[in-house]
Amino acid sequence: MNYQAPLNDMQFVLLDVLGVGNLSQFDKYTDASPELIVTILDEMGKFSAEVLHPINKAGDQQGCQYDPETHVVTTPEGFKAAYKQFVEAGWTALDAPVEWGGQGLPHVLKFVVDEMVCSTNLSLGMYPGLTHGAISALHAHGADELKETYLAKLVSGEWSGTMCLTEPQCGTDLGLIRTRATPQDDGTYLIEGTKIWITGGEHDLADNIVHLVLAKLPGAPDTTKGISLFLVPKVLPDSGERNPVYCGGLEHKMGIKGSATCVMNFESARGWLVGEANDGMRAMFTMMNEARLMVGMQGLGIAEMAYQESLGFARERLQGRALTGAANPDGPADPIIVHPDVRRMLMRQKVLNEGMRALALFTGHQLDLSVAHPDATVREEADDLVQLLTPVVKAFLTDEGFNNANVGLQVLGGAGFTTDWPLEQLVRDCRIARIYEGTNGIQALDLVGRKLGMAGGRLVVRLFALLKAWAGAESAPYADQLTSSIQALEHATGWIAEQGIPDPDQAAAAASPYLRLVALVMLAYLWSRMAATAQEKLDRGEGNEAMLNGKLVSARYYFEKLLPEAEWLLRDITSGKESMMAMQEEYWAA
Known part of the structure; x- marks a missing residue:
C-alpha cells in the first residue's frame, strides 16, 4: 500500500x-x-x-x-x-x-x-x-x-559523514581499540587501523565522505581515557587527492541492505584532531547521543509503516464470520478486522505507536527548550529530562518498533511471511535498531548506572516532579492509574538505589525491566495528557472528531490493557538477581 x-x-x-x-x-x-x-x-x-x-x-x-x-x-x-x-x-x-x-x-x-x-x-x-x-x-x-x-558542505549534503568506532575485537568496550594516530610535523596525524560496521563508509551518493574516527595517540592509556577523535576525509579538500582510507568489503546483513555497512581500512590516512587529545569519547558522545535518538525514530518509523500495512490488510482480507453475526452479509466472509484477536494486535500497534511518538516528540521538545529558553533554570530542567530519557527513547522505541513490525507480520498471516508483502522486510530492517548505537541492554545500564545518580539524583527527581504535578491536576484523566504507576516507579528507583550501591549486579539485573518501566510510566503520563487535550477539543467542537474520539478509546486501552505490565515489572526488579545469577557454569549444558 x-x-x-x-x-x-x-x-x-x-x-x-x-x-x-x-x-x-x-x-x-x-x-x-x-x-x-x-x-x-x-x-x-x-x-x-x-x-x-x-x-x-x-x-x-x-x-x-x-x-x-x-x-x-x-x-x-x-x-x-x-x-x-x-x-x-x-x-x-x-x-x-x-x-x-x-x-x-x-x-x-x-x-x-x-x-x-x-x-x-x-x-x-x-x-x-x-x-x-x-x-x-x-x-x-x-x-x-x-x-x-x-x-x-556537510550541511548541504554535498558531502556525507560517518562515525567510526567499532573494531573486530571491540564494540561496547572501546578502550580495546587498536587504531593508532601518529602525529606529523604539519599538525596532522596518520591514522592506521581497521573499523567495522561503518554505516555509509563508502558509497556513490556524495562527492566526499568525512569519517570521524576514534584512535589512540602514542603513549595514550589503554582505556577509554586514552581515546582521541580524528576527522579523516575520503578526499583531501586542499589537494583533491584520494586519502588512503578504503572500503575492504560490505557486511552481509539480514536487513537494511540498501545501507552500505562497510569494513574500513585506514592505511596511514591523513587526519585532523577534533577537540582535545585523549578526550575523544566526550566529543564522540555528542554524535552518539544524537544518533541514539535518531535510532529511536527508526523503530517508530518502521512500526508506523507496519501498522499501516497490517491495518490495510485486515480491512480487506476476508476470512470467517464475526462471532456476533455477519458484518459483511453480502460477501463470502467478513474482513478479519472484526475478529477480537486481530483487533488486539492492531490496537497494540496503534496505541503503542502513538504513545511512542508522543514520548519522542516530548523529548525533542525538551531538547529545544534546553537550548532556546531564556530562563537558565528551565534550560537545565529540560536538559536533565533529555539526558534521562535518551536511553529510554532509543531502547523502548526500537524494542516496540520491532515487536510491532512482528505483530504486523502476524496480522498478515502466511502472506506476511512472503516477500510479496512488505512486512518481512520491515521486520528484518528493524531488528538492527535494537543493537547498534549501543545495544538496548547498554542503554538500560546507562540509565541505571549513570543517569539515575547524575547530579546527585537531580534528573530523576525532576522527572518525578513532572509526573506528579500532572497526576495531581484535576483535569488529568486516569489519574489513579497514573499515580499508581508513578508509585511503582518510585519503589523500583528506591530499591535500585538501596540494593545496587552495595551490589552493582543487583542494579544491572534490574536495568532492562527498569528502563521499560520508565517508558510505560512516561507513556501513561503522555496518554493522560493526550486524552485531556482530545476531550477539551471535542468539548469546544474543534479538530478532527474521529481522530479525537479515537484518542479517547486508545487512552482507555492503554490504561486497561498495557499499563498493568508495570506491576509485574516492579516484581521483576525487586525479586533481585538471585535466580538469574545462581546458575553454575556446569549447569548450563548439563
Missing part, C-alpha cells in the same frame, strides 16, 4: 499537546511558526511517499554492490537520484546551524522528519542521518579551521 504520513497525529501532539508552536517566541526559533511546522510536515509526507517509498523494496532486493578491485560501493537503483532530491530540497539542513547554511529550525521537527524517512526507506535515511551527527560533533568540538572547511 502507499504510505500515508500520520500528519493529523503529528500535528495534534506537536501543536495541541506539547505546544511546540510556542518555540517561535524564543529568539533562536522565531521562524518556527505553527504554519511553517504544518507546511514542513506536509512536504516531507509527500516526499517520503512519492520519492523514498517507491524505491525501498528495490533497495532491499538489490542491496549495495562492492567492487574489490576499485573499493567502490554502488548503492541500489534510484538511491542516488532520491538522495540528490533530498539534499536539493534542503532536508539535510533543516535544524543545522544557520552560520553554516542550515535553516536553524527546532530539533523536534527533525524528529518527525526522521520518522517519515524511516517509515518509507530506512536504508536511504541512514546516509544523511549519520551526516547530521557528524555535523553536531564537529560544530561542538572542532577547531574553526575544520568547521570552515567541512561544515557547509
